[in-house]
Amino acid sequence: MDKLTMAHEMALKIAESGVSVDICAGLGWRYADAMQAEADKRQGGVPEAILKASNSSQLEWQPDWSVAPKHMNYFFMDRNGSKFWTVNEPDKPNRTEHVMNFTDCGGDCYAYASDQDYKGDWRNSLRKRPEMEVERRG
Structure with missing residues (x-):
């Protein structure tokens, strides 16, 4: 699944809870970025040191x-x-x-x-x- 589709699907799920569209879009993209980073890490596509150094705020745990x-x-x-x-x-x-x-x-x-x-x-x-x-x- 591509990142746009993944972000869109997550944004729709979040929107069901009544959260504003702007926040849904942002959370959807953060989810898609985190999922892509994890997939790359598991496939050996991106070295872990680079993952940690590049935009670590999107890769670390975040509350809901x-x-x-x-x-x-x-x-x-x-x-x-x-x-x-x-x-x-x-x-x-x-x-x-x-x-x-x-x-x-x-x-x-x-x-x-x-x-x-x-x-x-x-x-x-x-x-x-x-x-x-x-x-x-x-």
Whole structure:
């Protein structure tokens, strides 16, 4: 299957959940790029060092931004395995000490993200919403 067809099919699936067309298209292409990179890697077509060096943001794990609250810009998992969406980048103590003290915002600046399947080291879990989606949400 070619990348255009793959991106189109994924965008249609995402659109079924009510996500905006702009976000669907972007996610569809990211999915197709990631699938193509994985296929190339498995076939030995592209050396792994090149894959990691070239546009690694598309190759690394990303949360499902389509289910994140629209105003949340970051995902992270703390050392206890709890997963969160946040508006602002959490500071180091919030990521390492399980100190979720967001009382200043009345709970509007974070949300639990327990439905995300991140399985890596919690220290590497911080992800920022792709700029393309941040611009289109605003």
